[in-house]
Amino acid sequence: MSSEARVAVLGTGIMGSAVARNLLRAGISVRVWNRTPSRAELLAREGAQVAESAAAAARGADFLITLLPDAGVIEEVVGNGVLVSLASDGVWLQMSTVGIEGCERLGQLAAESGVAYVDAPVLGTRQPAEEGKLVVLASGPEDLRERCRPIFEAIGSRTLWLGPAGMGSRLKLVTNNWIAGFLGALAETLALAEAIGVDPARFFEAIEGGPLDAPFARIKGRMMLERSFDPSFTLKLALKDARLILEAAEDGGQRLKITEVVKSRYEEAIAMGHGEEDMSALFLAVAADRC
Numbered sequence: 001m002s003s004e005a006r007v008a009v010l011g012t013g014i015m016g017s018a019v020a021r022n023l024l025r026a027g028i029s030v031r032v033w034n035r036t037p038s039r040a041e042l043l044a045r046e047g048a049q050v051a052e053s054a055a056a057a058a059r060g061a062d063f064l065i066t067l068l069p070d071a072g073v074i075e076e077v078v079g080n081g082v083l084v085s086l087a088s089d090g091v092w093l094q095m096s097t098v099g100i101e102g103c104e105r106l107g108q109l110a111a112e113s114g115v116a117y118v119d120a121p122v123l124g125t126r127q128p129a130e131e132g133k134l135v136v137l138a139s140g141p142e143d144l145r146e147r148c149r150p151i152f153e154a155i156g157s158r159t160l161w162l163g164p165a166g167m168g169s170r171l172k173l174v175t176n177n178w179i180a181g182f183l184g185a186l187a188e189t190l191a192l193a194e195a196i197g198v199d200p201a202r203f204f205e206a207i208e209g210g211p212l213d214a215p216f217a218r219i220k221g222r223m224m225l226e227r228s229f230d231p232s233f234t235l236k237l238a239l240k241d242a243r244l245i246l247e248a249a250e251d252g253g254q255r256l257k258i259t260e261v262v263k264s265r266y267e268e269a270i271a272m273g274h275g276e277e278d279m280s281a282l283f284l285a286v287a288a289d290r291c
């Protein structure tokens with residue numbers, strides 16, 4: 001499918017570069033900017049234009065996609081003449097995970113610049129992003145749905161439209177809480193197996209094909225057992241998300257003790273020097289408690 005849309009992608013890390021590549025494959029014109037230019041330049045070979053500044057990337061663009069770590073960084077980057085550089089009917093698709101309060105702050109920034117704002121965090125990690133199989137959790141003005149469709153179809157397999165801006169970020173926290181709890185339970189299960197002399201392969205054999213089996217457990221479990229943590233999603237960003245979840249839960253009057261423990265495991269693994277590795281490296285903090 002081809003489109004006349006011009007898209008600016010700010011941030012070409014794991015997610016931003018995969019998203020930019022899939023937009024290019026769909027025939028959409030893409031301009032990228034990244035703080036470290038060498039990471040953006042890799043995309044030039046695939047047809048992206050590489051801009052020298054975020055504002056230059058955004059100039060005249062129909063869509064702005066942000067895939068940066070958190071709301072603070074996005075405010076810094078986007079506050080710098082970016083929103084006013086977009087086409088007069090430009091739309092900001094904010095796809096980073098920024099939590100409820102962060103989403104509101106960024107929405108406010110968009111409103112002050114008269115830019116339409118779609119809160120569109122994504123579900124899926126490196127591989128689904130590279131394969132164009134993300135799930136887009138979109139929320140914002142209904143009348144933008146059709147305009148956004150070619151963009152979301154290029155990067156994802158499904159889009160859920162969830163209501164007013166902010167609902168996407170809320171659902172993203174809910175799904176990430178599921179991931180955090182799952183990962184923590186998986187790490188302790190494999191550590192227990194190792195500690196009591198059970199071959200972890202037997203655990204996977206026991207759950208194989210039944211309702212307890214899950215691709216996520218197999219992917220992350222293999223990384224834990226092999227102590228090999230090439231990042232799909234870094235521990236550092238997983239900790240950021242755990243903080244966002246716990247803040248939102250507190251505001252909503254809900255205590256999440258399991259997530260609190262997982263967050264402390266993330267902190268321990270980061271203190272051990274694994275912040276840039278995959279979130280599954282929290283296993284090293286769990287296994288370090290073996291006496």
Ligand SMILES: NC(=O)c1ccc[n+]([C@@H]2O[C@H](COP(=O)([O-])OP(=O)(O)OC[C@H]3O[C@@H](n4cnc5c(N)ncnc54)[C@H](OP(=O)(O)O)[C@@H]3O)[C@@H](O)[C@H]2O)c1
Pocket residue numbers: 010011012013014015016034035036039067068069070073077095096097098122123124125126232233234237
């Ligand atoms: N990876 C996943 O599985 C996944 C899934 C869903 C959602 N997300 C969310 O998507 C967002 C991006 O995640 P990612 O995994 O792509 O992260 P990443 O690979 O760590 O990339 C982070 C990007 O942000 C840039 N950046 C970092 N600090 C910056 C600063 N102070 N100023 C300007 N740019 C800065 C980095 O630039 P440099 O190259 O210069 O460092 C890089 O382009 C995050 O909000 C994350 O929570 C990630």
